[in-house]
Amino acid sequence: MTVGHDRADVPVVIIGAGPVGVTAALLLARRGVRTLVLERHQDVYPLPRAVATDDEVRRILQAAGVGEEFAAIARPADGLRLLDARHRVMAEFRRTGHGHHGYPQTSMFDQPRLERLLRDALARHPECELRGGVEVTVVGPDTAGPVRVTYRDDDGEHQLWAEAVLGCDGANGLTRAAVGAVWEDLRFEERWTVVDVRTTADVRCWEGVDQVCDPHRPATFMRVGEDRYRWEFRLRDGQEPVRELVAPWLPHSNDDDFEIVRETQYTFRARLADRWRSGRVFLLGDAAHLTPPFIGQGLCAGLRDAYNLTWKLARVLQHGCAEELLDTYESERKPHARHVIRLAVAMGWAMTGGQDGAAALRRGLLAAACRIPGLTALAGRDLSPPLTPGPLVRRRLRRGLAGTHCPQPWVTADGRRTRFDELLGDSFAFLTAAEPWPSLDALGQGLGVRVIPVTELGDDGALAAWLRAGRADAVLLRPDRVVVDVVPSGGRDFTDTAGWAPLLHTARSTPSPRRTSGESPLKGVTR
Structure with missing residues (x-):
């Protein structure tokens, strides 16, 4: 060797x-x-x-x-449905259209x-x-x-x-x-079988994911592509053949058009490393x-x-x-x-529903909760909550913008439409709803951070409306588009630059060029 x-x-x-x-x-x-x-x-x-x-x-x-x-x-999908044991819809969590980040939500x-x-x-x-x-x-x-x-x-x-x-x-x-x-151990471990199928038959489905809430036969089903479908079933003794399991969605009359791409078993676990x-x-x-x-x-x-x-x-x-x-x-x-x-x-x-004596009670409570107006819309919100406060998240208001992601609208620059992130580059950026004031310009120059007035982006006011809804006149964005800190409405400065400025300081780079009067704030922004 x-x-x-x-x-x-x-x-x-x-x-x-x-x-x-x-x-x-x-x-x-x-x-x-x-x-x-x-x-x-x-x-x-x-x-x-x-x-x-x-x-x-x-x-x-x-x-x-x-x-x-x-x-x-x-392929965009419509979201998630919860079905009962007879495949009746108990709840629907719609995720249609484009989300906060400029893409289909699912x-x-x-x-x-x-x-x-x-x-x-x-x-x-x-x-x-x-x-x-x-x-x-x-x-x-x-x-x-x-x-x-x-x-x-x-x-x-x-x-x-x-x-x-x-x-x-x-x-x-x-x-x-x-x-x-x-x-x-976060206390979940179950054996499931996962089946991927290719067929052009008329499968009974919707353009999203179905979760069958049946303690005797829990299942997940989704259409993956034009002719690709996935089923997942929890394993139990005496497991039926795949063809019997998928029969509620695809009758045996379609057996001539049914190809199993993969059938395998997994142990689904919930675990988190204690240090990363x-x-x-x-x-x-x-x-x-x-x-x-x-x-x-x-x-x-x-x-x-x-x-x-x-x-x-x-x-x-x-x-x-x-x-x-x-x-x-x-x-x-x-x-x-x-x-x-x-x-x-x-x-x-x-x-x-679990396997204990309270399983039926939990299923009943779930069905009742799914009928509460507005609850499904609340549960279907973004799966990425604001980051917890820390050196790079200076959150002062519970519902403020710090720790959340900046939206990504389409913007116009140099006569062409493009996604906002393509203009931001890979570094930090100040976004401001007003013409940059001297102290903000000076801070940006000192840290090598570009200052971008959102009124000049040609985004139909999307970012200005986002700042306004967050009661902010300006924000500092990280390279991953998370808001570090906020200048509140009516304010003229960040109040705690000592909390994050030292982490932005670079020992081996030069500040971004200062823009001249009348120059577009987007000029020269590249990846």
């Missing part, structure tokens, strides 16, 4: 080339950070797994540079196609290298300097050193042990959290991890920002991951 040494020339090693790992590599590449992605398999896993995403994650894929390609393989897709387009994009970036067919055997030990990664391939064993390591290696990967993390970081080693995706799939947020949560961490890591590695910036990754993402898992567990209990 040979040992090779590739020392100190890899800024970031990413373990795992699934959607989370490759998206993280793309997000870093678009900020000029080189990555090496190490993957056990040589190619994309060919069978479908994740099938749903939301508008916020569509925005993340846009930031990764694959927004248009993903649109070509995605989209269905085929994961192998997503992974293929992500890898194709990766191949176009010289900053990224993907090595397949390798097994990572050691990460660490944790030191104050670069992180050692040991891996094995057909040529033997190799070591390299990285400024940071992202563990995107799933629930059974080794990175979680490397950071000393253990699972917190040790030094410069981080956990993302299933390495950090596991959720039942009932609200379609498993992959979404992992992509949110990648978006939250990568811009912070790039600023530390490339611009000399304070190491404390990286502390905000776990403090911001972990509460949201817990929130999503609890929602999924609650939906699981709604579907199954």
